[in-house]
């Protein structure tokens with residue numbers, strides 16, 4: 001089985017590394033799309049600093065929205081563990097990604113053992129269109145919404161109604177919600193970057209801040225994608241900044257518009273696109289004039305890529321460390337089906353050693 | 364490899380005092396001058412002070428809350444000019460990489476991250492492993508988790524608490540235990556908004572005092588070298604000096620370390636009902652040999668406060684500058700608050716600045732007072748050189764005082780205190796004493812057998828400059844800094860205790876996590892290999 005290709009031709013790993021290193025060394029503006037675990041991300045960022053490149057996550061748009069909630073606003077948060085143990089009132093906010101549904105459904109079978117210890121009740125605040133309707137039904141969540149209102153609009157109405165301000169129209173389910181709120185000592189709003197737009201997420205935090213004036217309330221943030229959030233966190237300690245960061249003269253700068261890698265490719269600012277995906281089944285997007293190096297979990301060359309190198313998936317082919325929203329922090333992953341496929345960090349180190357100067361990376 | 368430092372003034376209060384003498388290093392370790400051997404490498408350090416590498420016992424350098432602060436404040440470290448980067452990522456402001464370089468350049472070779480939430484230990488250690496050059500260590504937070512509080516409520520045996528503390532310290536790779544506003548984070552989840560030493564946590568009926576005393580006893584019984592590290596109740600509040608005084612009185616013959624005492628040095632006098640009680644607290648510390656403290660000095664400018672004291676951070680939201688904050692009700696001992704803050708040279712800022720200095724100067728025993736800004740809470744650690752100058756020069760204090768709020772300073776004794784720290788006292792406070800407090804016998808002095816962590820400072824009139832740019836720094840014998848610049852990259856270790864886990868406790872932990880979180884214990888623990896560096900940890904022995 002081949003693990004490295006130049007164009008569509010299978011080659012030795014060494015040849016592919018040499019070829020990719022040449023492309024990296026001659027690139028004027030290399031950009032990286034990352035989609036891997038902590039250690040893959042660490043090594044890639046160390047290489048990107050050396051090259052003077054920029055990086056983003058494969059799910060950069062939704063991740064940027066989640067990052068913006070923090071950089072522009074902040075908020076009050078708790079962990080899934082604390083919500084499971086303490087909250088008798090859980091409010092789903094908009095669309096919650098399918099990856100989190102099992103966890104939320106598992107809470108339905110448990111009873112809080114801390115705080116008010118009340119029987120758990122569920123609500124779902126939403127705009128008109130909602131893909132989370134099935135989850136809400138399974139959880140028997142009471143619907144909080146009104147026709148013609150977006151999620152942000154519904155949150156604004158809810159916030160106003162809870163402050164007893166006049167509203168043009170009321171939310172369905174509001175009286176039931178008031179009663180539930182009066183009984184619960186630690187209501188928790190569960191949201192994700194997919195829940196709504198940035199002002200909507202800020203509005204949610206405003207509502208939670210209101211509730212904390214006299215009582216307690218919090219939110220559980222479930223990232224649109226755990227690995228994407230892990231990449232943002234890793235980027236933060238390595239560079240001081242989240243993803244959508246670029247380096248010039250080894251000085252990082254963070255700019256969610258300037259370093260939006262897909263935009264840079266579209267606008268022909270980038271001349272080389274390094275696609276780093278250990279997720280499996282993902283291929284670099286086509287189009288644009290930038291040459292492509294693909295480090296991905298694949299058995300075939302990526303179509304259109306100048307160089308393709310197969311890598312393993314952390315937690316499957318080799319051990320890894322990834323963000324897990326179930327515990328709200330990083331978790332060590334043991335390989336479930338160990339294979340000889342190299343890790344992203346392994347390939348990135350070889351690339352660095354093949355660059356002029358041959359200096360080892362710091363990680 | 365044999366290295367010799369020639370002609371320096373060696374300041375080593377533990378081994379040999381102060382004199383002009385040579386320092387010899389063989390293979391990373393200090394040795395007595397060898398007979399009839401020539402050094403492979405000789406450094407002329409005449410005109411310089413030679414000390415052991417400095418040790419910072421309390422600086423928030425890594426982990427979930429520090430990283431959230433980075434996320435909240437990307438603008439805080441955006442505008443720096445690139446310097447030539449001879450080391451990877453060292454231009455990345457507030458990155459782990461820069462942290463290690465900046466500490467090393469000042470001659471610091473060991474730094475303790477004092478607030479590791481046990482459930483986020485892996486995150487903390489991943490960050491620490493990316494801090495180059497220096498050695499690191501962590502204190503595990505306890506005292507707000509349901510497991511501890513339930514043990515105390517249910518009157519379980521002290522042996523069971525010991526087993527639990529030992530399991531947490533061992534599995535999280537900590538060097539000691541910290542308790543933060545004991546019980547308050549649990550109480551805040553039940554909507555309690557203020558919490559003192561004798562207040563009780565709802566549900567458990569356990570007082571904050573009981574938690575502190577139980578953990579203090581457990582740490583002592585387990586032979587954990589570092590005494591329980593206590594972040595008291597009522598941080599930052601006018602009148603908090605009473606809480607600190609009560610906590611100092613609660614040592615009862617057993618060692619206790621009080622963190623960032625400056626933030627508790629406040630009384631309720633004056634028109635603004637916010638005054639200095641530093642002189643009173645200093646007297647209490649002087650009179651109680653079981654207590655040690657660090658200061659948490661305030662210096663002026665923009666910073667971000669990072670604390671696991673979630674109740675206190677929540678009440679500080681109104682003072683956030685800029686207006687954005689993160690408040691986290693974490694699992695067990697996790698969570699906390701991130702509140703950006705600008706220390707202004709106004710009444711409040713001036714008073715806080717003076718309280719810190721009063722404590723530094725009025726506490727007489729340099730073995731029991733530790734040099735910290737509670738980075739970044741009172742100021743970033745990069746303000747250390749200016750702080751050294753303030754301690755060593757009453758003239759520098761007078762000059763700064765002239766810029767500050769007179770009404771505030773008049774409520775302090777600062778102007779009348781003319782003490783100036785000597786170089787020997789600096790060496791005790793920042794080297795010898797921290798090593799002893801943490802149980803690190805291999806450092807903090809320059810005696811034969813110690814690891815060759817050495818800071819060489821060029822003597823000069825500008826004290827801040829002297830400490831900002833060490834002339835030479837050696838870490839384990841490797842020359843890592845020359846003329847204030849990092850010249851060599853290496854990876855330090857994270858120092859940890861390794862008490863053996865009690866089998867019954869591990870079983871109990873498995874059951875507890877399965878029942879209450881629906882997850883197996885391996886979600887919360889990790890192997891050393893997860894850090895992905897060669898030998899990331901070094902073991903420190905417990906007292907027998």
Ligand SMILES: [Zn+2]
Nearest residue numbers: 421477622737
């Ligand atoms: Zn602190």
